[in-house]
Each structure stands twice: as C-alpha cells, then as structure tokens.
Amino acid sequence: MRESSRTKSTDKAGESTPEAAAGTPPRRRQARGERRIAQLLAAAAGVFCRTGYAAASTNAIAREAGVSPGTLYQFFPNKEAIAVELGGQLLHRAHEAHGQAFLPENLDRPLPELLDAVLDPVIAFNCENPAFWALMHGSGVPGITQEHDELHTGMLTRVEEVLRACVTPETATPAGKAAPTTAELTHVAHMVLGIVKTSLELILASEGAERDAYVAELKTVLLRYLDPMITTPPPR
Amino acid sequence: MRESSRTKSTDKAGESTPEAAAGTPPRRRQARGERRIAQLLAAAAGVFCRTGYAAASTNAIAREAGVSPGTLYQFFPNKEAIAVELGGQLLHRAHEAHGQAFLPENLDRPLPELLDAVLDPVIAFNCENPAFWALMHGSGVPGITQEHDELHTGMLTRVEEVLRACVTPETATPAGKAAPTTAELTHVAHMVLGIVKTSLELILASEGAERDAYVAELKTVLLRYLDPMITTPPPR
Amino acid sequence: MRESSRTKSTDKAGESTPEAAAGTPPRRRQARGERRIAQLLAAAAGVFCRTGYAAASTNAIAREAGVSPGTLYQFFPNKEAIAVELGGQLLHRAHEAHGQAFLPENLDRPLPELLDAVLDPVIAFNCENPAFWALMHGSGVPGITQEHDELHTGMLTRVEEVLRACVTPETATPAGKAAPTTAELTHVAHMVLGIVKTSLELILASEGAERDAYVAELKTVLLRYLDPMITTPPPR
Amino acid sequence: MRESSRTKSTDKAGESTPEAAAGTPPRRRQARGERRIAQLLAAAAGVFCRTGYAAASTNAIAREAGVSPGTLYQFFPNKEAIAVELGGQLLHRAHEAHGQAFLPENLDRPLPELLDAVLDPVIAFNCENPAFWALMHGSGVPGITQEHDELHTGMLTRVEEVLRACVTPETATPAGKAAPTTAELTHVAHMVLGIVKTSLELILASEGAERDAYVAELKTVLLRYLDPMITTPPPR
DNA sequence: GATGAATGAGGATTCATTCAT
DNA sequence: TATGAATGAATCCTCATTCAT
Numbered sequence: 013m014r015e016s017s018r019t020k021s022t023d024k025a026g027e028s029t030p031e032a033a034a035g036t037p038p039r040r041r042q043a044r045g046e047r048r049i050a051q052l053l054a055a056a057a058g059v060f061c062r063t064g065y066a067a068a069s070t071n072a073i074a075r076e077a078g079v080s081p082g083t084l085y086q087f088f089p090n091k092e093a094i095a096v097e098l099g100g101q102l103l104h105r106a107h108e109a110h111g112q113a114f115l116p117e118n119l120d121r122p123l124p125e126l127l128d129a130v131l132d133p134v135i136a137f138n139c140e141n142p143a144f145w146a147l148m149h150g151s152g153v154p155g156i157t158q159e160h161d162e163l164h165t166g167m168l169t170r171v172e173e174v175l176r177a178c179v180t181p182e183t184a185t186p187a188g189k190a191a192p193t194t195a196e197l198t199h200v201a202h203m204v205l206g207i208v209k210t211s212l213e214l215i216l217a218s219e220g221a222e223r224d225a226y227v228a229e230l231k232t233v234l235l236r237y238l239d240p241m242i243t244t245p246p247p248r
Numbered sequence: 249m250r251e252s253s254r255t256k257s258t259d260k261a262g263e264s265t266p267e268a269a270a271g272t273p274p275r276r277r278q279a280r281g282e283r284r285i286a287q288l289l290a291a292a293a294g295v296f297c298r299t300g301y302a303a304a305s306t307n308a309i310a311r312e313a314g315v316s317p318g319t320l321y322q323f324f325p326n327k328e329a330i331a332v333e334l335g336g337q338l339l340h341r342a343h344e345a346h347g348q349a350f351l352p353e354n355l356d357r358p359l360p361e362l363l364d365a366v367l368d369p370v371i372a373f374n375c376e377n378p379a380f381w382a383l384m385h386g387s388g389v390p391g392i393t394q395e396h397d398e399l400h401t402g403m404l405t406r407v408e409e410v411l412r413a414c415v416t417p418e419t420a421t422p423a424g425k426a427a428p429t430t431a432e433l434t435h436v437a438h439m440v441l442g443i444v445k446t447s448l449e450l451i452l453a454s455e456g457a458e459r460d461a462y463v464a465e466l467k468t469v470l471l472r473y474l475d476p477m478i479t480t481p482p483p484r
Numbered sequence: 485m486r487e488s489s490r491t492k493s494t495d496k497a498g499e500s501t502p503e504a505a506a507g508t509p510p511r512r513r514q515a516r517g518e519r520r521i522a523q524l525l526a527a528a529a530g531v532f533c534r535t536g537y538a539a540a541s542t543n544a545i546a547r548e549a550g551v552s553p554g555t556l557y558q559f560f561p562n563k564e565a566i567a568v569e570l571g572g573q574l575l576h577r578a579h580e581a582h583g584q585a586f587l588p589e590n591l592d593r594p595l596p597e598l599l600d601a602v603l604d605p606v607i608a609f610n611c612e613n614p615a616f617w618a619l620m621h622g623s624g625v626p627g628i629t630q631e632h633d634e635l636h637t638g639m640l641t642r643v644e645e646v647l648r649a650c651v652t653p654e655t656a657t658p659a660g661k662a663a664p665t666t667a668e669l670t671h672v673a674h675m676v677l678g679i680v681k682t683s684l685e686l687i688l689a690s691e692g693a694e695r696d697a698y699v700a701e702l703k704t705v706l707l708r709y710l711d712p713m714i715t716t717p718p719p720r
Numbered sequence: 721m722r723e724s725s726r727t728k729s730t731d732k733a734g735e736s737t738p739e740a741a742a743g744t745p746p747r748r749r750q751a752r753g754e755r756r757i758a759q760l761l762a763a764a765a766g767v768f769c770r771t772g773y774a775a776a777s778t779n780a781i782a783r784e785a786g787v788s789p790g791t792l793y794q795f796f797p798n799k800e801a802i803a804v805e806l807g808g809q810l811l812h813r814a815h816e817a818h819g820q821a822f823l824p825e826n827l828d829r830p831l832p833e834l835l836d837a838v839l840d841p842v843i844a845f846n847c848e849n850p851a852f853w854a855l856m857h858g859s860g861v862p863g864i865t866q867e868h869d870e871l872h873t874g875m876l877t878r879v880e881e882v883l884r885a886c887v888t889p890e891t892a893t894p895a896g897k898a899a900p901t902t903a904e905l906t907h908v909a910h911m912v913l914g915i916v917k918t919s920l921e922l923i924l925a926s927e928g929a930e931r932d933a934y935v936a937e938l939k940t941v942l943l944r945y946l947d948p949m950i951t952t953p954p955p956r
Numbered sequence: 957g958a959t960g961a962a963t964g965a966g967g968a969t970t971c972a973t974t975c976a977t
Numbered sequence: 978t979a980t981g982a983a984t985g986a987a988t989c990c991t992c993a994t995t996c997a998t
Binding site: 042080 | 981984
C-alpha cells in the first residue's frame, strides 16, 4: 500500500522526453522540488531540534516550511522518511567532519594537540548541526538508529585505533605500565566517546565563554584520563 | 494548554482525621488510596521504563496497574503529575540511598575512597531503579524537567560542596595551585555529573564483569580528573 | 502497535471485584457498552448499505450512531473489525436462516415445494438484512471474504447434496437421462447459486408486487432449469 | 459537490480547423490528443480492472499512462469523466460486437441458435474486455451508473424486443399460452440479463473446458427458461 | 472510590484537483 | 501542451481527559 521511496529522479537526460522537439530542456522542475526538499529538511531539523522526533508533527514541519501537508508528502512518504533523509545527510556531513579529525599525521603529535585536532571538528560540527543531536538520540527510528550505530561504531573503532597506536606495548613498560588488553581498550574507547557525548550536551546547551569553558574542561578530562596510558611520542 | 500542578500532597499528618480513635475504618480509606497510588506509580515506572515517557499512555499505565483510566485520574490530575510524583519518589529514594554518600566524614578520606563512598550507592541505586533513568532523561515535559532539574541541581550542589570542601583556598596553594572560582567549580561539577551519567548508561547496558569494568573505569576517569585539583587531606 | 480484539469481557463473575464488599453487582456497565456496540453495528449496517464498505467512513458510522469517533474505537480497533463483527453476526443469522431451508424432509417433496422451502427463508433473510448483501459483495475485507466464502461453499455443498439426492443414478434413466458427473453437479450448483444471487439483487431492488413477481420468476427459472434433471419422487 | 459533465465531445468534424490545408501540423495536434486520450483510457482500464473504480486513483492512472496528473486533467475534468468516457467507448465496442447478435434474421431461428447467436458475441466481448465488467458493476458513481444504465437499458430493450418478437400474441395461444404483459416481459428480460451477468462472472473466473461448461450451462438455463414462452417459429 | 464509556481535538496520510512554469 | 509541484479537505485512528453510574 505504501509507495515509499524518495522522488529525486535526477534524470536530467534531457533528450529522452517523449514528443520533445530538440533543444527543449525539460528540467528546472526538479530545481523547485529540490529546493522544497531542502526547505522541508531544514524545517524538520528545526522542529526535531525543538521538540524531538516523536513529538514533531508532520503538519508542524510543513507549516514551518511554509507549505501544505500534502506538499510534504509529495517528497517524503512518511514522517520517518524525513528523519532518515535528514539523518543521512547529517551523518554524511558528520563523516566528512570526522574524517579530517582522524588524520594519520595527528597520531604523532603530543596528546593535547591530538585532542585539539580530533575534538575541535567534532565539536564544531555538532554546534553547527544541532539537529544531529536531536535526531540521533532517542529518535527510535530503526533506519536512523542503525546508521547512527554504524557511525558510532566507526568512531569507536577509530578511537580504539588511535589508542592502540599511542599505547604501543613495547614502549609501555618503562614505568611499569602493563599494556592494556583489547577488551580494556574497548572500554576506554566507550568511556571516551561517552565523555565526549556528555560534554557535547553541556557545550550545546551553553554559549560564549561558558561554552569555551566546557570545551576546555572536556579536553582536560580526556587529557588527564588518557595521559597515563599513553606513551608520549619522543621529540623528533 | 499544559496543566502542570503538583499532586497528592501525601501529607498524612494523621491528626487531621476527625473520627480517629484507634484502628478505625477512615484510616482504611487513606490506606487504600496510598496503596492505589503506589500501584499506579509502580505501573507507571514499568511503562515509562519500557516505552519512555512520551510514548507511555495513561491508559496503558492504568491497564498495567489493573485499574480503569478513571481511577488513575482520581489520584493524578494528568499524565505529567504521575511522572512528577514518580520522579519525586525516586528522587526521595535516591536521596536516601545517596544520603550516606555525602556524609561529612567522607570528605576527609582520600579521593579514591571518597569516590567509592559516593559512587557506589549512586550506581547501586540506578541499577535497582531503572525507571529513574527513563524518567529523568528525555521526558521533555516541563513538570518533569523541573523536578529533574531540582534533583540535578541538588546533586550538583552536593558535588560542588564536596569539591569546595576538598579544594579549600587556604590549603590550595602549596603546590602553586590557584583556587578555582565558583563558576569553575560549577563547570567541574557539571562535568562530573555528566561523566557519571554517561558511565551509568554503559554500566546499565552491561552486566557482570563488563559492568564492573565500567564502574572501575568511571572511577579512574574521575580520579584522574579531580585529583589534580584536590588538596589531599593530611593523614590524621 | 495495534491493540485489536473486541472488548466484550462478559466476565460477570461478580464477586471477583477487588475490594468489593459483598452484594455489590458491578455489572450494568457492560450493558451500556453492549448497547453501544449494537447501536454502532446497526449504524454501520446502514452506512455500509448506503455507500458500500469502502466508501463508508468511520466518522460517518459514529455520526449515524450518534456518538463520537472515539467511542467507536473504544469498541472496535478499526473499520475492518466493524465489518468483520457485523459480517459475523449476519453470517450467523444467515446460517440459522439457511439451516431450516435444507431440512431433510424437504428432499422428498416435489421440486416446486422444495424450491419454496429452500428459497423462501433465503429471500426473507436477505430482505430483512440488506446489509448482508452490501458487506458480502465487494467489501474486500479478508476476514469477511473468507467467512463469506465459507458460507458460500457451505451453500454450494448443500445445493450439491440436494441435487445429488434428487438425481439418483438408478432412477435417472427411464427417459434416457444420463446421470451427471460430480463436476457437472458442481457447475449446476454454481449456476443455481448465481441465479439466486442475481435474482436477489432484483428482488432487493424492488418492492411490493414487483418483488413478488421477481420471486416467482426466480422460482420459474430454477424449476425449468432443474426439473429436467430431477427424478420426480413417486407419490407416496 | 459532484461535477459529472460529459467530456471531450470528440467532435472532430475536421472542417473547423482554420489553417487546414493538407497534412498540416494542426492535425498533428489533435492526433496527439487522441493518442493521449487513448493512452489514458487504456491505463484507466487497466487500473480499474485491477483495483476497481473507487480504489483507483487518478495519479495511479496517470502514472500507468506514463504522464503527469496535470496532463490527465487536460483531457478529463475529473475522475468520473474518465470512467464515463471509458464506459462509453466500451459500450460502443459492445454495441459493435453485439450488433450482429440482434440481427433481425436471427429472430426467425430456433431458440438454441438464437441463443448462440446472441450470447456468443456477448461472451466473447466480455472475455476480451474485462474492464467493461469492472467498470459497470459496483462503480457507484452517478455518472457511470447513468451511462451503465443506458447500456443496460439498451440491452434490456433489445432483449425485450427479441422476446416480444418471439412471443407474438397471435401465435401465442395454440397451446393455450397466455400472452405475457409488458411488465412481465420486462421482468423476464431483467432475469435474462441477470442470469447472463451472473454466468459471465463464472465464465470470466474460469478458463478452458470449465469455461466452456459454464457457457453451455448458461445456454441450458436460458433455453429451458425461455422455451416455454416462445412460439417456435414454423419451418419456412 | 471505582468503573468503563464518552469525548474531541489532533496527528499521519491520501488524493482529487489546480497552478505556475 | 506537458509537467510536477501545490493544495487542503477528508480519512482513519489515538489518547489525554471527563462523566454518568
């Protein structure tokens, strides 16, 4: 009964139009639709942000976008699809943002710099996309949850990689440190992400100097937490 | 549109019953009411736990409690009031459970012991009252939020007090540490609570040895975070 | 997500009421509900009759019953359930009505009388329950369709039985008639039912003398159709 | 609320085109329009067949036709008009197909032959145009109903004519038969059409040998029904 | 107090129909 | 003409809340 599936035909083949003469470009229609979709997604982001996914009504989203409910349903088969699409876009941007955070060259830098390099893009992204937060936590939408879990797992993996790289077994023991097991590393990675997450909440909820203070505090926490288990890279 | 309003003042001062002599029926009435309320709150706890506050319907709560919706409304003016009351009770139990955590004598003990003393009851309480978690986070309801904020503020205050006690200005500077400002203390307290909260999520989501590992990890994080700003109490 | 399932608890245990004193009969509530259900089914019958199942709106049914849409949904989980319940009741009555039509003693009577005996109750039932018609044909509801198919198959079987009884092979050939095969009998039964069905439409659409005329015409058709293949029972 | 209204008078008188000289473009236009209409009607036939009239959406028809909804409304003022036009065309084809059935010379042939002559084209037509069936029965739309009634009345009239021709009063009484009144004739015609209709359902639902069996059965029914009231034409 | 029926506004979704391009 | 976006009323259904008994 569902029709589902986004429109977004994007087939700008041009010449394939039936009974079209020659140089008649029958696009431009898509453009309006594309704009509407962006508009609707922006509206959805706002509403999700303010009320959360569950409490957000499609009518409210349509109203926020300045269109009728029917128009919304011309582009999205249901409320969930809006969240999925928006989530997908945000996730994509998140991946991009995080991509530059985990550059290999960062691994050689001392922990404070590494934290800056990794955290700053993540924080910036979340500050610029507050809807990301609203959608990812407690949307209850399978599609979103799954994709978010993938993102989360990805970050977990990357954090673990960084940790593993910084806690090389051979250099681990001068001061009698025991190299952590894989399970321990995973726990640490979970804790790190959790700390980042909870700090992000504080950061997003504040602004200006206070926000900066929380950013600094987050870095302090992680620095103090991780420093003892890290083999400071020798000065090159 | 929202009604809010506290409910059921629960002030069973006892003396107010006019025809009270010994074990008379009138007492029965109130006792039955108390029982109903407890029944309803227990049901609400279960439903909130399973579905979250927003998705929980009053009818579902009434059904879970084995009573009719009308009966529910005999004791609570609206859905919000249930959450508020439940939150209040959980808060109360939380205070009871945590009460011993913040005993003044703990303040004199070294940080690791203090952390044990404070965190263990908190963790135990949360493990035993999962509804507490469900209610406090993501209810989005003004009434709840307020109640939760009170709890949160209370804990914040206590944490701040502990911190302030451990970081007394006069003893602060031997190693050249600058005494933190009130604002800084508040930030730290927020961070500490956030870390506890996020760790609690990991703890509640795991069990057995893994749960223990996360508990240990939480303590490690806080220890390393707070240790540098604490004036180690001199051995008595 | 659906709750489904009729209410109709009907548990008039009486004494089982919690905290009930003694002779307090806590029924009577059911009575109102039962009445409402009947009311709603009657309203549904009317609306289905006028507009057909698909075009009938639940709001229209509720309005016809003089209640709010919510009330309707207190008793029926969805539109389909109304049709199923109504269909079930009508089917039940239909079975009752048809039950007396196919009494064994009718088989010995001459064809005209047998036709009277069988058709009159069927016709009467359909005239008194026009909703039956509306629901059974083209409702598209699986539950209904299935039950109706069962009814139809039942009637088919009974007609076949009657035919088989009246066309006994041993007496079949005095005039050179060949005994029909089972497949042929089935075809005949289908035709007979089809003729009844189509005539019923004409009968239901007319009234008074015209209706009687169509009834007579139906019997004429069947008489002439079936007579040649029937072994007239010898006068007792 | 209903719009009704016939559509697309299709009066391509030809002369009305101003700039018509020979094979000029203007003609093209109309030709294209004709093609579009045919396309749309074919699509509508398919959709009506699959889902029935009520459940068929104009968007679905447009999609099936490979055009946009706007285009559809360029040729038909509303959904009803599509059904009416399609019904009209089918009716037209039906008339063409049936035309030979009611040829005057058939009236002189003995009933079995007459039945063959009349029924075979009707059956063939319905087997080849299943949409006809879907449209005519259960559309519930005034416009359709009217159109269908016209068709039905037309067939009724023809059947009545045939009957009247075969049951001429003057030749009616040799065996003591009373000439039927007009009202009686109408009833008989209705019954005949009903029998054909119901048999057609069985025929359309089966295939191969079974279908043939039902065709034969239909003819048997009608033969036995009508034979007694027909004055067998004397051999010329 | 307790019950279960009653309410009605509100939410998601559909679809015939219109409009700008 | 053709397109696809836009509309909005109408549909089914839910649920917090109230009411009669």
